Amino acid sequence: MSDRAVWRGAIFSAHLLEVAPPGGRRAAREIVRHHGGAGVCVVRDGRMCLVRQYRVALGRATLEIPAGKVDGQEDPAVCAARELREETGLVADNLEFLARSVGSPGFCDEATSIYIAHGLREGERCLDEGEFADVVWVPLDDVVDAVAAGLIQDSKTIVAALAAKTRNLG
Known part of the structure; x- marks a missing residue:
């Protein structure tokens, strides 16, 4: 899995993840990390x-x-x-x-x-x-x-x- 921050702010940041869910095919996910x-x-x-x-x-x-x-x-x-x-x-x-x-x-x-x-x-x-x-x-x-x-x-x-x-x- 990879996790790349694509934007950072004072309260939260946006990340692009590459994950391998069940089934084995890699997929991209956009998530927000917050304090x-x-x-x-x-x-x-x-x-x-x-x-x-x-x-x-x-x-x-x-x-x-x-x-x-x-x-x-x-x-x-x-x-x-x-x-x-x-x-x-x-x-x-x-x-x-x-x-x-x-x-x-x-x-x-x-x-x-x-x-x-x-x-x-x-x-x-x-x-x-x-x-x-x-x-x-x-x-x-x-x-x-x-x-x-x-x-x-x-x-x-x-x-x-x-x-x-x-x-x-x-």
Whole structure:
């Protein structure tokens, strides 16, 4: 197998691979390598904390759990705590690992580590430069209904909402 980077950016890189799948014939594959990310499931008083933000790639606003990209070799739990504080102003005493979500395994290795926040307290919100996000608290049942209706399509948010529901966090 060969792996050649054909483009490198600050967040991801594009690679051309030559692979030998079962059957023995070589084939070319285009993939994206990504540092990954981390997100936080926050439920308080039956409501789930979501962030509404415009996503350029989709051309529309989405509702997602607080999350962001891992910086280099950063521990995903550190990333999750940082993003929770930056996007919502919330600080968690403890983050419990929940799951890893892989959104597009057919062409991208990006994986998002998802945590459940425990022991919340208010801190100072500090969005990144150029970032615009509104914090909304939505009843957990409404979030699960929005997932079922296809209104929430973000994989990390779907994982977090369904896990919160099955764990009776709401």
